[in-house]
Amino acid sequence: MSEPIWPEQTRGSLNAELRRAVEHLADAPQLLVALDFDGTLSPLVAHADEARPLPRAAAAFRRLSSLEGTTTALVSGRSLASLRAVAQPAPETLLVGSHGAEVWLGAGSTGLVLDPAQQALLEKVHQVLEEVAQVAPGCWVEEKPAGAVLHTRQATVEDAVDAEAAARHLLEREPGVHLMNGKRVLEASVVRSSKGEALDFLRTVLGPVAVLYAGDDTTDETAFARLDTNPGLPHPDLGVKVGEDFTAAQFRVPSPEGVADLLEILFSHRSRHQGDKGHNDLPY
Numbered sequence: 590m591s592e593p594i595w596p597e598q599t600r601g602s603l604n605a606e607l608r609r610a611v612e613h614l615a616d617a618p619q620l621l622v623a624l625d626f627d628g629t630l631s632p633l634v635a636h637a638d639e640a641r642p643l644p645r646a647a648a649a650f651r652r653l654s655s656l657e658g659t660t661t662a663l664v665s666g667r668s669l670a671s672l673r674a675v676a677q678p679a680p681e682t683l684l685v686g687s688h689g690a691e692v693w694l695g696a697g698s699t700g701l702v703l704d705p706a707q708q709a710l711l712e713k714v715h716q717v718l719e720e721v722a723q724v725a726p727g728c729w730v731e732e733k734p735a736g737a738v739l740h741t742r743q744a745t746v747e748d749a750v751d752a753e754a755a756a757r758h759l760l761e762r763e764p765g766v767h768l769m770n771g772k773r774v775l776e777a778s779v780v781r782s783s784k785g786e787a788l789d790f791l792r793t794v795l796g797p798v799a800v801l802y803a804g805d806d807t808t809d810e811t812a813f814a815r816l817d818t819n820p821g822l823p824h825p826d827l828g829v830k831v832g833e834d835f836t837a838a839q840f841r842v843p844s845p846e847g848v849a850d851l852l853e854i855l856f857s858h859r860s861r862h863q864g865d866k867g868h869n870d871l872p873y
C-alpha cells in the first residue's frame with residue numbers, strides 16, 4: 590500500500606500529482622465515476638435528512654453524467670429512497686444503496702427482497718436500536734430496508750459510546766446481523782454487502798476502461814481495495830480519500846470542496862474531447 594499523497598494547494602485542493610492523474614483519467618474511453626455521498630458529495634451535518642450535495646460538486650457530477658462514454662454512480666450506505674431524496678441525482682446516475690444491498694441500474698431494476706427469516710431479524714434490529722435510542726439522549730434511529738442505523742452525532746461523546754456499546758452487546762452475537770461502524774453511527778444490517786462488491790458488480794455490468802472512486806468513510810475502503818491503480822495500465826483507476834483517516838486510496842482531498850474541484854477538472858478535460866456536447870464553461 591503506497592503512502593497517500595497530501596494536497597499542496599496548487600489549484601484549489603488538488604495537488605499537482607492528483608491533478609495530473611485526473612487529467613489522464615479524463616482521456617479514458619469509457620469511464621465510471623463512482624462517488625460515496627455523505628462526507629464526499631455532501632458535507633457531514635447534524636441530521637441525515639439535512640444532508641445535501643455541495644452545489645458545485647452536484648453540478649459537475651450531473652454534467653459528467655451527460656458526457657458520452659461516462660457513467661456516474663452514487664455508492665452509498667443510505668437506502669435508495671433516502672439517497673434519492675437528499676442527492677436528487679441526474680436520471681442517468683446509477684444508484685447503489687444500503688452499502689450494496691440495494692442497486693438501481695435504471696427502469697426494470699429489481700428491488701431488495703428479504704426472506705422471512707431476514708424480515709423477522711430486521712424487525713428485531715429495529716426494535717433493539719429503538720430501545721437503545723430511547724434511553725440515550727441525542728440518539729435516534731434511521732430505518733432502512735435491510736437494517737437500521739443508530740445515530741449518535743447529536744449525543745455527548747459519553748452517551749454515544751454507551752449507546753453504541755449497548756447496541757453492540759445486544760446485536761453482535763445475533764446470527765445473520767452484520768454490524769458496521771461509520772461516522773457517529775452504528776449500522777446493523779440483515780444482508781451482508783459491501784461497497785467493494787457493489788463496485789465489482791458495476792464494473793462487470795458496465796465494463797469501463799477506468800474507474801474513479803471517492804469516499805470518506807471506513808465502508809469506502811472495500812471499494813478502494815477493488816481499484817486497479819497499476820501505473821502500467823493505459824488508464825489506471827483512481828481512488829481519492831476525503832479527509833484524514835487511514836486509507837488504501839492513492840490520493841486525498843481534505844473535504845467535499847476538494848471533490849468539487851476534482852469533478853470540475855475532470856468534466857472540463859473530458860468535455861474538451863466532445864466539442865460542444867459538454868458545454869464547457871468552467872474556468873479550467
Ligand SMILES: O=P(O)(O)OC[C@H]1O[C@H](O[C@H]2O[C@H](CO)[C@@H](O)[C@H](O)[C@H]2O)[C@H](O)[C@@H](O)[C@@H]1O
Pocket residue numbers: 625626627628632633634635636637638640664665666667668731738740741742771772773774776806808
Ligand atoms: O455511504 P454514505 O453515502 O457516506 O452513507 C453513510 C451513512 O451516511 C449517513 O450518515 C452520515 O451522514 C449524516 C449526515 O451528514 C451524519 O449525520 C452521520 O453522522 C453520518 O454517519 C446516513 O444517515 C447513513 O444511513 C449512511 O449509512
